[in-house]
Structures are given as C-alpha cells and as structure tokens.
Amino acid sequence: MRINVRVRIRGIPLWAWAAAAALYFGAAAAAVEFAWNRAIDALAEVGAHRLDLYAASLKSELGRFEMMPAIVARQDSVRALLGAGPRASPEIVHEVDTYLEAVNRDAGSLAVDVIDLQGEVIAASNWNQSLSFVGTNVSYRPYFKDALAHGTGRFFGIGTNTGMPGLYFASAVRDAGKPIGAAAVKLSVDALEAAWRAPGEAAMVIDSNGVIVISTVPAWKFTALKPITADRQREIQASRQYAGRTVDVLAYRRGDDWSGTAWLGRFPDWRNKGRSTQFLVMSRPAPQAGDSVMVLLDVAGARHQQQLALAFVTGAFLIAGLYALYAVQRRRAIAEKLKAQDALRLANDRLEMTVAQRTAALTAANERMQQEIVERKRTEQRLRDTQQEVVHAGKLAVLGQMAAGLTHELNQPLVAIRTLCDNARTFFERNQPAQAVANLERVAKLVDSMAVLTGELKAFARKPDVERVAVSLNEAVAHARLIYEARIRDEGVQLDVTIPAGSAVWAESSQLQQVIVNLLGNALDAVRDGHRRVIRIAAADPDERDRVLFTIADSGPGIAPEVLAHLFEPFVTTKPRGHGLGLGLAITSRIVEGFGARISATNLVDGDMRSGAQFTIEFAAATSQRVVHGR
Template identity: 75%
Template sequence: MTHDGTHARDGGAGAGHPRIAPPVGGPSTRANVHMRYKGIPWWGWAAAAVLYVGTAAAAVEFAWIRAIDALAGLGAHRLELYAASLKSELGRFEMVPALVARQDSVRALLEASPDEARGMLPAVNAYLEAVNRDVGSGAVDVIDAHGSVIAASNWNQPGSFVGTNVSYRPYFKDALARGRGRFFGIGTNTGIPGLYFANAVHGAKGTALGAVAVKVSVDALESAWRTPGEAAIVVDGNGVIVISTEPEWKFAAMRAMTAQQQRDIQASRQYAGRIVEALRYRRAGDWNEAAWIGIFPDLRRAGRTTRFLVMSQPAPQGHDTIMVLLDTAGARRQQRIAFAFVTGVFLIAALYALYAVQRRRAIAEKLKAQEALRRANDRLETTVAQRTAALTHANAQMQREIAERERTEQRLRATQQEVVHAGKLAVIGQMAAGLTHELNQPLVAIRTLCDNARTYFERNQPAQAMANLERVGRLVDSMAALTSELKAFARKPAVERVAVSLGEAVAHARLIYDARIRDEAVRLDVRIAPGTTVYAESSQLQQVIVNLLGNALDAVRDANTRVIAMAASEPDTQGRVRFTIDDSGPGIAPEVLVHLFEPFVTTKPRGQGLGLGLAITSRIVEGFGAKIAAANREEGGARFTIEFAAAGPQRTEHGRWDSGTDC
C-alpha cells in the first residue's frame, strides 16, 4: 500500500535523539545523515513501516472476511425467505388445474361432439372465468387433445386464448404424457411472461382427453423481492433467468447456450422468438461451498461493474434455482474504515513517539545552551576589559575625525554655492540663445511681409499690403507671447477654452515658416477637414503648432527625403479629435523619448535650444484638457499626437478635405 511509507515519513518530520552536534561537514555528521533521520535510526523507520503495512493488511483482510461472512449469513436467510415465498405464492396455483380437470362439465366438453360442445361452451367459459377471478391467476384454459384451446377464462377479451394451438408447448406435452406439466414462457398472444401449470383431463377409460392450464404472473413476486443493495433471480433448467428483480437481466442466460438449446427454445417459443444471450458477468472466485464472488454489469452506471456475493439453492418446485446477489460495497466500506482506523492509531502513536523524542532533544539542547552560556559569560568578562581600552582609543580618534569632517563640510558648502552660481549663469545664457532663436524666425517673416507690403503699395494694391500689415501685427503679438514663455513655464495660467479652428492655427504656423519651407525644399502635406474645431485658446494653440512644426523642420533638415504631414481625424464616439504631425527625420532616441516633455531636455546642439519648448507645449496642451504624446514611426521619423476635445462640426461651404500642398 502506498499510504504506508508516506505516513511513516511524514510522522517523523519533527523528531530526533539528543546528541552533541559534531563540526559541520565532518565525517561524524555524514555518518549520522546516513544512519539517522530526524534523530531516529533508519532501522526504526523501516520497522515502523513494516509493522504498519502488516497491521493494515491484516485489519483490512479481517474486516473483509468478517463483512463477507455476515453477508453470507444474510444471503442464506434471504434464500430461505425467497424459497418459502416462491413455494407459498406458486403452490396455491399448482393444484388449480387438477381441480378444474375433475369438473364434469370440463370432461364433458372434451368428450362432446362439435355441435354439443357449442352448447356447453358458455357455461364452461363462465366457470373458468370465475375460477380465474377467485384464485387471482392470469388465465385458465381448457385444451383439447390436439393442443387447441377450446375454452378460456378470457373468452370475451380482445386477447382471448380461444382458438390458439399450444401443442408445441412443453407444459401441454408433459401433461398428456405424465399427467401434469410445468413451464415458464412468454405468452404468444399477449407477450406477457408467466408460469404455466397444466394437468391432464382423463376420460372414463383413463385416456387423456386434453388438459387444463393455468398461467400465473410473477410480477408481484418480483416487486416483493426487490430490495436495495441486492438482486434476486430464478434460473430455469435451461440456465435462463425467468424471474429477476433486475428487469435488464430477465431472459438472459447464466451460461453460454449451445446451438441445440437455442433450437429447442425457438421450437417451444418459450421466449416468444427471442435469442437468449449470456449475461456478461465474471466469476472472481469462490468464497465457500455455498457462495462465490461475481462481477456483474452495473445497471445504473453505464460502463461500470458491481461486485456481488452470489448464493443459490434449488427452488421448491421443478428444476429451477433461486439465486441471491448481495452487493459487497458495504464490505469494501468496512475495509476502508479498518484501514483508516489502523492508520489513525499509527499516526497517533507516531506523533506521541516523536513528541517524546523531541522533548528529550529539547531538554538536552537546553542543558547544552546553559553550559555554553556559562562559558560565554567567562569569555565576556575577559573581553569587556579589552574592549573598554579599545573604545577609549576609538573615542579619541572619532573626535579628531568629527573636527576634520566639519571643516570639510564648510569647504563643500562654499564650493556648492560657486557651482550653483555658475549653473545659473549658464542657464541664463542658454535661455537668451533660445529666445533669440525663437524671435529670429518671426522677425524674418516680418521683414518678408514688410517688403511685400512695400511692393504692393508701389503697385497700388493697398488691400494686399494691408493684409500683410495685419499679419505683421499678429506676428508681433506672437513674439510678445514668446517673451512670456518663461513666465508661463513657471506657473500655469488660467485658460479659457473656446471653439478654435484647427485649420486656421495650422495656416498661421505655415505662414511663419513659409520662407524656410520653401528654401529647404520641404514637402508639407496638410489634411484637415474644413470646419474642424477644437476646444483651446487661439494664440496658445498657434504657439503649440508653431513649436511642433519648427521641431519637425529641424528634424528633416539633414534628411534625404524632407516630408512633413499634418492631419486631423473626424471626432470619434467619445468626442475626441486626433491631430498628428509626422516627419521623415531620424526619429527620437529611446533614452530621450521617455523624458521628452521634461524641462531642459533637448536633442539640439548646445546653444540652439533651451529644452523648454516641448515642456511648455505639454503644459499648454494639458491646459486645454488635451493630451500630447510622441513616438517613433515604423517607417522612420517621429510622430507627435494631440487628442483634443471636439467643439462640434462647423463645415465651410466647400465641405471637403484640403488637398496636399507641396512647398
């Protein structure tokens, strides 16, 4: 049993004999590892395991024998009850055909001519009907010498036996040959199984004129025998089950049928033309002379089997055999209980033994610890004096080190102040260079617009000149906004969000960088649906797009293909508009990408940027209630994405997408 070793090992998990541990890794330790486990010698574990296995096996076997013996006693009692029940139930029908055969009206009917018989039939049929009703049988028939039923208790019913020829039935043949017959079979008219008793009707000269047969149903007997946990069957002389508390076993054979037996059964129509098949069971061994163990198919669980204790004895009538099958599940349950009991006892004993061993070990360890404590106390007294002198020397050394550290800290603070001052000067220089870079582009645009305005005035085109001057005014406002970027970076201003045209903000940024786009041969593709509006602040939105477009131009400056694409999606189901700026530049380094929107983070050469542009852009976008993100595209270059809250459709008269523009 696999449980034995497992319990033995688990039970010894916390025990051991007290002993002085040798040095770690020494030969004595290795020897103890091989000879002991948890302080108990290996032979002790082996003896406990052998004892447990032997005791458990003996207990299981004893429980099985005792349970099966009790089951055999119950089976013997059941057989006596079933035999008495069978004798009582069928004995009262066995004499009925003999009594009916002695009636003068029945003998006269068999001796009469056909014309005379027609006049006698009503009285005989009524008599048979009364007899059948009084005794509670299935049917009572009068059969002539040729095997034809000439009178029956069910003469007036749809399935009447009158006119049926039963000369092939063994009970009729036996009645004519030996005076009486007994036979179990299925009715050819009704298809209902039953037991037939027959008796010959003799004339004045002693010749057999015919027979009287009584059919008895066994359904009530089967219902009375049906008991949970057991099965009862009656097997006829052919080895076929004719009475069974398990309906599926009925008319199955307890042994394989020979070809001749099958032919004889078919000739007598005993089972209404059925092919008798052997019951699929297996004999697992004999228990004693009167009982054996059999494995039968489980009728309630498909594909499963049930182990029965089978006992049998001859039936009181005929050549039948009564068998009772008792389920051995209770015996197996007793085995499991015995195994669990033995296992529990051994576990309790093992735990108690381990507790005792552990207690002895704890006492030994306590004594050992006390001895070690005494020795340690002796060493401590010696060590205290030595350590006191060392501490005195260390204290003096520490005082000197503290004084030196204070002087070093004073020098460090002075050096830090100088470094901070130098850093402030460097930041101011970078900020000045960045502001110069940011203001230089609008100034170039202003110069271009002023030159164009002068040309328009010379051509007497004041409208175009005034338009350029208005653009100059807006650029001046943008420059004023740029000078306040550092202040905006320091604090988050209150932003009033309104509906702003995204296309106009992009057009403003294109105007500022128009000259640069043309000079650097950059192809700018803009795909924004007319009327696309988002919630933002107009000037700050223009500043955001100007910053992003300027960064994109810087990124594609040295690229072989210089393409910048700006696009806006339709509002999604959540009312968000996605605005993207893609460039064909080299992309953003991964180590920079994670800190891209932090202050003073830049990929430009020293002196060409403060690293505040994207940080300010991020704060402005967040003030709109929008989100900005940056990523590298799979095909190369970088992509900046802003998700705005849509302000609602405001279509222009064109109502279409702007076509791409090449600059």
C-alpha cells in the same frame, strides 16, 4: 578500512523508520483483510436470510396455483366437453367457459384453458375478450406434452398471443384412465418481482436452461448465466418458450468463491448505466425442480468497512508517530542538559584531583601499603573460614543424601515384604500353600535386593556412574504394582496401564523400579482423598529420535504453580508437615538423569482426566537390545 555510516531522520535511525513502515503496512493489510472478511460474512448471513424469504414466498405463491389444473380436470362439465369433441353443444361450451372465467377471477391467475388431444384450446377463461385463447394450438408447448405423458406439466415462457411472460401449470383430463385432454393455468410473476425489490440488491429465479425468468432487474430477464448450446437453442425456438427470442448471455465476470454457496462477481449495475459493480452472489435450489433462486448483494458496505479500518490504523500510527517524535525530542533536550552538567562537574573534579594528588602523594602511598597488609590478612582468614564451611556443608550434604537414599531404597522393599507376608498368611489360612510359598520366595528376593543395596552403599564413593542396560517397562511397572497391590485394592483406585508389548528403555533395573515406585506412591497419595480415583500409566512407541515417552497421570488436585517450578529440588514437598521430607522427587530426578533420560511434571487442564498431575519421563529406546527383566 570499513566506514560505519548511521543515517538518522529527526534523531531516529533509518532502520527504525523502515521497521515502523513495515509494521504499519502489515497492520493495515491485516485490519483491511479482517474488516473485509467480517463484513462479507455478515453480508452472507443477510443473503442466506433473503434466500429463505424468497424461496418461501416463491413456494407459497406457486403452491396456490399448482393444484388448480387438477381441480379443473375433475370437473364433470370439462370431461363432458372433451369427450364430446367437435360435436359438443354450444350450451356445454358456454358452461365450461363461464366456469373457467369464474375460477380465473377467484384465483387471480392470468388464464385458465381446456385443451383437447390435438393441442387446440376449446375453452378458456378469456373466451369473451379480444385476445381470447380459444382456437389457439399449443401442441408444441412442453407443459401440454408433459401433462399428456406424465399427468402434470410445468413451464415458464412468454405467451404467444399476449407476449406476457408467465408460469404455466397443466394437468391431464382422464376418462376411464386414459387422457382425453388437458387443463392449464397461467399465472403472472409480477407480484413476486415487486415484493422482492430492495435497494442495493437483486433477486432472480433461473430455470433449468440457465435463463433468468424472474428478476427484480427487468433488463436481465430472459438472459442466460451460462452459454446455451446450438441444439438447446433450437429446442427453445421450437417450443417458443421465450416467444422466438434469442437468449443472450448476461455480461458478468465471476470472481473467487467465498463459501460453498456464495461467490464474488462483477455484474452490470442497473442503477448506473455503463458501470459494473461487485456483488456477493448466493443461490439455492428453488421449490420447483430444476430452478434455483439467486440473490446479489452489493459489497459497497464491506468496502466502506475496509476504509474505516484503514483510517483507524492510519490514525493510530500517526498518533504513535507523533508521540515517538515528541519523546525523541524531549530525550535529546534532557540529554544535552545532562551533558552540560556533566562537563562542568568533570572540570571541577579534575581541578580538585590535581590539588589533592600534589599535596597528599606520600600519605596516600603509605595508607595504600597499610591497607594492603590488612586486606591480605582478612583475605587469608576468610579463605580458611570458607574452606571449613565448604567441608562442613559437603559432609552435611553427603549425610543427607545417604540418609534419604537409604530410607527410600529400604522403605519400598519393606512395604512389599509386609504385603507379601500378609498375603502368605491369608493363603495359609485358605489352605493354599503353593501361593504362600511363592509369596515367601518373592520376600526372599526382596531381602536379597536389600542386601545388594547395602553392598552398593559401601562402594558409593567409587561408583560414580550407573551401568545402563535394556530394561522392560512392563516388568518395572508390574513390580511397582505388586508393591502397592493391597493399597490399590483397599482404596478403590482405578489403575489403567497402557504400555506396548516389548517396550524397553536404557536404565538400571532396580533404580528404574525405584523411580516408578516413587511416582506411583505419590500418585496414590494425590488421589487418596479425591471423589474420582484414577491413575493412568502409559508409554508410547519410539519416535523418530528413538525416544520413548513414559507417563504417570492421576486425577488428584494437581500441583500448585509456586511448587511446580521447584518440584525436583530437595526439601520441596506438597504433603502435610510430618508426611515427607521433600527428597523423593529430588532423588528420582537424579536417578533419571543418570539414565541419560529427562523427567518433567505438568498439571492436566483438559481431557477426560479433567484435573490432576502428570509426570513424563523421556527415555532412550532399547527395543532392539536384550531386555533385562525387573528383579
């Protein structure tokens, strides 16, 4: 024996509580995810804007100084000093020193130097200061080597004399096309770092070694974002790029990628020592080759958006839950009140029924007997009347179907005969008897098909099924096109036919021709008053279910929604009164169903047709069977 246990909490089934909980968690998860994605997308837009500003400011700041070494190298006194070498007079040395001092003061750089071929600074803008660069050998610096080898050099490093980081630009000084020394400019990036500082974010520039050389977080400067190999460490030490410091890797953890240029990661929080914070990291190449600009944006705002979304969903579910509990309690109170009223009413009814049953038993039995006799007579009369109405309705239905079918079957051949006769007369007038005879032969075939039709009408009662064979779609469409050839030409209709060669379906040849003629005629009526008159007939290759989709679409006004739902019912039409009985599509639907196919109609809402109606017939493919050509 099975025991059915129903658990309820406050009148609500347990399954309802479980469904509500599942719905809450699903809605909360979706809302939190949506809020996170939307907030991070907005943060990514802010980051992209920040990167644009930082890259532009970096390019502007560096562009002020990039051409300075080349300008200094063109100075005649500088070339004269380098050309004279150790034999240079104190006057030319003083002249170059004062020139470099003026250039450095006007440009706002840290230092401007002139270096001979051995890498020794022989003139400097700080020649008269205690930490003068004059006499310093910089032959190991990459910017000096690149200037002599390639004409220009660029290098970010820490000064060996001052210990101050800066960016070096160098240019070769040439005489008769040969380098005789180099001019170098050192500039500070403190102004950039100060301009880039913003609450809740960090900005930095990473050089080709992966080392942070410019940063709004001072503790991160000269740390690497990726491990540096031992060979590269030795090269860095040899160039004294970072003043002999060992470059350590910044302790951070990379998370998931958000987009092609953004990812999530946890970095040490410079605002709270000992803590790490999640940031949205975005980067792009810097204006200088090999460097990149990176910005870190705090995602605390996105977390706050998640919390707000969760709070909103929770509040909405709490309100809905309270309302549901109130509705359940109110329903229970009403149900108990109605139950008490029903119990009282039932007791009164039972008392009255007992008295009535004992006092009127015989009267009721007699009345029931009389009523049964009268009801039987009424039933017999209604049965006879109903039989007569059914017979009458059947006669009317058969007459209507035969009349409609005969009209549609004979109308199309008659139209074709009229067209062919007009063409034949034209051919005779043009003295083209061969074409005229061919048209008359087609007329004879159409007359034969009409004779076959009348013969089939005689055998209508004993021919319930349609004999289906493989029929060529191209032949059937060509027959319909021939019938309407004159109308298509006269009305300027663009008819596009796209049917794969060899396409065949299971159908009856003449009836398939009738179906396509009916649909093509309706399409011509639809585009007749249109500005753009296009009809497209197409068929697809058989699908995996071995079915062929055949479509006829027009650029007409389409079918009204209230008509579309009943389009294939008898006497439903979109044509004006007096231009159709609404039987064509009903007959077409019966013929298609007799093929074992299915027809449907839709309105076009997009695509190059932009408007109009489309009829689709799903046939059974017969590509591997013998094809019967259209009559």
